[in-house]
Every structure is written in C-alpha cells, then in structure tokens.
Amino acid sequence: MSAATSDKRIAVLGAGISGLTCALRLAEKGHAVTLIEGSDQLGGLGTFFEHEGRTLEKFYHCLLPSDGPLLALLDSLGLREHVYWKPSSFAYAEGVSIFPLNTPIDLLKFAPLNFIDRIRVGITGAYGRIASAKGLDDITTAQWLSKWSGRGAFAKFWKPMLEAKFGDRYEDVPALWFWTRFNREKGESKGEVKGYVRGGYKHITDTFAAKLKQLGVTLRLNARIESVDLDEAGVPIIKTEGGAESYDQLVVTLPWPVFAKTAGARLKAASPATDWNIDFQGVINHLLFLKRPLTKHYWLATPGMEYPFDGIVETSTLTDEADRGNRHVVYLTKYLHRDDPRFAQPEAEIQSTWFTALQKLFPDLKPEDIETQFIFRAPFVEPVYTRGFMQRRPPEVMVPGRIFLATTTQVYPVVTSWNGSVIQATRTLESLV
Numbered sequence: 004m005s006a007a008t009s010d011k012r013i014a015v016l017g018a019g020i021s022g023l024t025c026a027l028r029l030a031e032k033g034h035a036v037t038l039i040e041g042s043d044q045l046g047g048l049g050t051f052f053e054h055e056g057r058t059l060e061k062f063y064h065c066l067l068p069s070d071g072p073l074l075a076l077l078d079s080l081g082l083r084e085h086v087y088w089k090p091s092s093f094a095y096a097e098g099v100s101i102f103p104l105n106t107p108i109d110l111l112k113f114a115p116l117n118f119i120d121r122i123r124v125g126i127t128g129a130y131g132r133i134a135s136a137k138g139l140d141d142i143t144t145a146q147w148l149s150k151w152s153g154r155g156a157f158a159k160f161w162k163p164m165l166e167a168k169f170g171d172r173y174e175d176v177p178a179l180w181f182w183t184r185f186n187r188e189k190g191e192s193k194g195e196v197k198g199y200v201r202g203g204y205k206h207i208t209d210t211f212a213a214k215l216k217q218l219g220v221t222l223r224l225n226a227r228i229e230s231v232d233l234d235e236a237g238v239p240i241i242k243t244e245g246g247a248e249s250y251d252q253l254v255v256t257l258p259w260p261v262f263a264k265t266a267g268a269r270l271k272a273a274s275p276a277t278d279w280n281i282d283f284q285g286v287i288n289h290l291l292f293l294k295r296p297l298t299k300h301y302w303l304a305t306p307g308m309e310y311p312f313d314g315i316v317e318t319s320t321l322t323d324e325a326d327r328g329n330r331h332v333v334y335l336t337k338y339l340h341r342d343d344p345r346f347a348q349p350e351a352e353i354q355s356t357w358f359t360a361l362q363k364l365f366p367d368l369k370p371e372d373i374e375t376q377f378i379f380r381a382p383f384v385e386p387v388y389t390r391g392f393m394q395r396r397p398p399e400v401m402v403p404g405r406i407f408l409a410t411t412t413q414v415y416p417v418v419t420s421w422n423g424s425v426i427q428a429t430r431t432l433e434s435l436v
C-alpha cells in the first residue's frame with residue numbers, strides 16, 4: 004500500500020465509473036482519497052449480480068470502438084487485452100415484423116416507410132455524419148429530424164424512438180443530443196462492432212478496487228451520503244449514517260437529483276447559479292436467461308404501443324459463452340420516469356405482461372424456454388435534456404478550491420456512457436487545484 008504524499012484530504016462521493024476514475028487519478032497524484040459509495044457495490048449503473056458463479060450486468064453494457072478515453076483507461080489498468088469485439092446489428096420491429104436496419108440496402112427495403120421517406124431518412128443519416136454541431140443545442144431533435152427526414156418519416160420512424168427514450172418530454176430534447184448519439188453509434192467505418200470485457204464489468208471494478216487499495220485509497224461501501232454542505236469557514240462537510248466528516252475538497256459524482264436533495268443551504272447559497280431542477284429519466288430492465296436465441300441482432304427496437312418495452316437487447320450476440328454460460332441473455336428495456344406508475348409495477352406483473360408481449364413477436368417462444376429471469380430498476384439514468392442544455396449543464400467547479408463535480412449531468416453533449424463519464428472525470432480533474 005502506498006501512502007499519500009500530499010496533505011490534501013479529498014472525498015469522492017459515489018463509486019460509479021466517474022467516482023472510480025476520479026479516485027484513481029487523484030490517488031495516483033498522491034492525495035489522501037476516500038471513496039464513499041452508498042450501495043454495497045462498485046460500478047454504479049454498470050453494476051452486476053451473481054448467478055451460478057458468474058457475474059452479469061444488471062443493465063446491458065457494451066463498449067464501442069469510439070470509446071477512446073475509456074479504452075485508454077482500461078489499458079492503464081491492464082484490461083485492454085481482455086476486451087473482445089464482435090459484429091453487432093440493429094433491427095426495428097413494426098407490428099410483428101422484424102426489419103434489419105444496418106445498411107443502405109436495408110433502408111431501401113424498409114417497408115414501414117414509403118419509398119420517398121426511406122430516401123429522406125437515408126439523407127438524414129448521411130447529412131448527420133457531416134453536419135456541424137453548431138447551433139444544434141438550440142433547436143430540438145424533432146425540428147431537426149422533421150426538417151431533414153420530412154414530417155411523415157419523423158412521425159412514423161423517429162418520433163416513436165424518441166418517445167421510447169424520453170416519453171412525452173421528447174419534444175424539447177436538443178438536436179445536439181441526437182447528433183452526438185447518432186455519430187457515436189455510427190462512428191465505425193469497418194461495419195459495426197461492439198465490445199465486452201472478459202469476466203464482465205465486475206472484472207473492471209474488481210481491478211479498480213485492487214488498484215485503489217494498492218494506492219492507499221480508503222474505500223467505503225454502504226455509506227450513503229445524507230447531506231453535503233459547507234461549514235462556517237467554507238470547508239466541505241458531509242454526513243452519512245456514521246456522522247459528519249469534513250474534507251479539504253469533495254468531488255461529487257452522485258446522480259444529480261440525489262445531490263440536489265442532499266445539498267445543504269450554505270452550499271446552495273455559495274453556488275447561486277446552479278440549476279438544481281435537472282430531472283432524470285429512469286429505466287427498468289427485464290433480464291431473461293433463455294434456452295434458445297431470439298434473433299441475431301444485438302438491438303431490436305420495439306417502439307410500437309403494443310410492446311411495454313422499448314427494445315430487446317440480446318447481449319449474448321456479443322458475449323462469449325465463458326462469460327454467460329450456455330444460455331441466451333436478453334434484456335427487455337424500458338426508459339421511464341421514476342414517478343410513472345409503471346416504474347413501481349410489481350415484478351411478477353412485469354414478468355408476465357412483458358413476456359406475453361414478447362411472445363407476439365416470437366410466437367414460438369414458450370415459458371419453458373426461460374431458464375430464469377430478473378427485474379432491475381434504476382431511477383436515475385440520464386438527464387431529461389432540454390433545449391439549450393449546454394447553459395443548464397453544471398460547471399466542473401461548484402465552489403472554487405472546495406467542491407468539484409463529475410456527474411452524469413455534465414457529460415452532455417457526449418453520450419451518457421462509461422466513456423462519457425471518463426471524459427467528464429478527466430475534465431473535472433483538470434480544473435481541480
């Protein structure tokens with residue numbers, strides 16, 4: 004264990020990928036770091052569960068070749084050689100028909116749209132790759148897509164997918180959100196591939212934990228932050244069940260609504276321009292271990308009203324048998340707000356209604372094909388973006404010299420992802436003096 008060489012005591016709040024990255028880099032610089040996590044696991048939204056000796060993600064996760072900063076981090080942890088890549092494909096369900104949508108030919112054959120609209124969607128994609136991002140934060144995705152694809156294609160194709168992600172709040176989502184997302188997903192010229200790390204994401208967090216220990220970081224799990232404030236002298240003070248603690252500096256990586264709830268009066272007064280009302284979208288994942296595959300596609304979008312989920316993510320198309328056992332792993336995913344009554348729906352109800360809907364698309368799928376199933380929910384996944392979000396985005400430095408932020412809320416316009424959080428953590432640490 005190496006001892007701190009700086010006398011600065013820094014607490015990092017939250018041990019998702021952002022908190023892990025911040026703690027690692029600060030400890031490497033010789034600071035005395037305490038990493039404080041409310042749950043019993045590292046990894047935040049990339050966290051895992053155990054089944055028959057293997058660990059899998061509670062929420063589907065994969066890497067993209069364009070995830071440069073994350074891949075560089077994995078390299079520095081000695082994990083890069085454990086990342087493997089497989090071809091990945093996307094399809095779209097219209098009613099009970101499945102349409103692959105990966106190539107220009109697929110688009111030309113895409114029967115849910117009339118021929119002119121197919122061409123216009125193709126032009127939108129081609130233009131999206133070369134268009135400048137300038138000004139896109141100030142117009143909505145709906146405006147931008149309607150302009151380039153036409154109203155018909157927008158209503159039939161794009162709108163259901165936007166609604167699937169943001170519900171009725173899709174209308175104000177800036178075009179910059181769509182543009183960065185589109186270019187991240189389509190950023191690969193050699194045909195789409197996606198990556199996974201041998202041993203799952205737990206392999207990454209276990210490696211972090213060992214490295215942090217080696218660097219002398221104090222790692223505290225099950226230590227939920229109840230409040231974050233400043234004392235009379237302006238020194239950061241946090242409270243957990245164990246009582247109050249003060250630190251020279253804090254790096255906050257908590258989900259924004261959690262931080263907004265825990266932030267005390269002095270802190271709020273010291274950062275009057277901060278927008279505490281940024282709301283978040285949540286998610287439910289219904290994970291099925293199946294004895295048979297469903298499709299060859301990694302992602303099958305199901306934006307139609309007949310499906311209670313937005314997409315079917317068959318992660319076993321990307322992962323080796325060694326990482327999942329001799330089974331097919333399918334996540335049914337639904338983004339929704341934590342206040343939506345469906346977010347609190349009992350597990351048994353979700354399992355039965357979602358499976359019945361899945362059978363509409365796959366009539367030969369039988370209950371006996373299920374080996375086992377799980378439901379996972381996360382209330383805070385990503386901000387509900389609004390036009391001009393760059394202006395709402397919280398700054399890296401909240402209280403100069405004292406409180407710094409590396410939260411999911413700031414990742415925009417980069418896509419919220421492990422890569423996005425690593426980029427944000429790096430940007431925040433650059434401002435930390």
Ligand SMILES: Cc1cc2nc3c(=O)[nH]c(=O)nc-3n(C[C@H](O)[C@H](O)[C@H](O)COP(=O)(O)OP(=O)(O)OC[C@H]3O[C@@H](n4cnc5c(N)ncnc54)[C@H](O)[C@@H]3O)c2cc1C
Pocket residue numbers: 016017018019020021022039040041042045046047048049062063064065066226227228229256257258261286288336381383384409410411419420421422423424
């Ligand atoms: C369904 C789904 C699929 C996804 N797919 C991908 C993918 O394929 N690839 C990809 O790169 N990304 C994916 N993501 C996004 C990715 O998981 C997130 O962007 C990333 O994990 C955010 O990391 P973070 O550290 O910024 O925040 P978080 O992971 O949210 O970490 C915040 C941490 O704070 C902790 N915390 C919360 N409250 C408290 C408290 N009061 N006290 C102390 N600690 C607290 C939490 O437990 C958590 O550990 C996906 C996310 C979801 C939900």
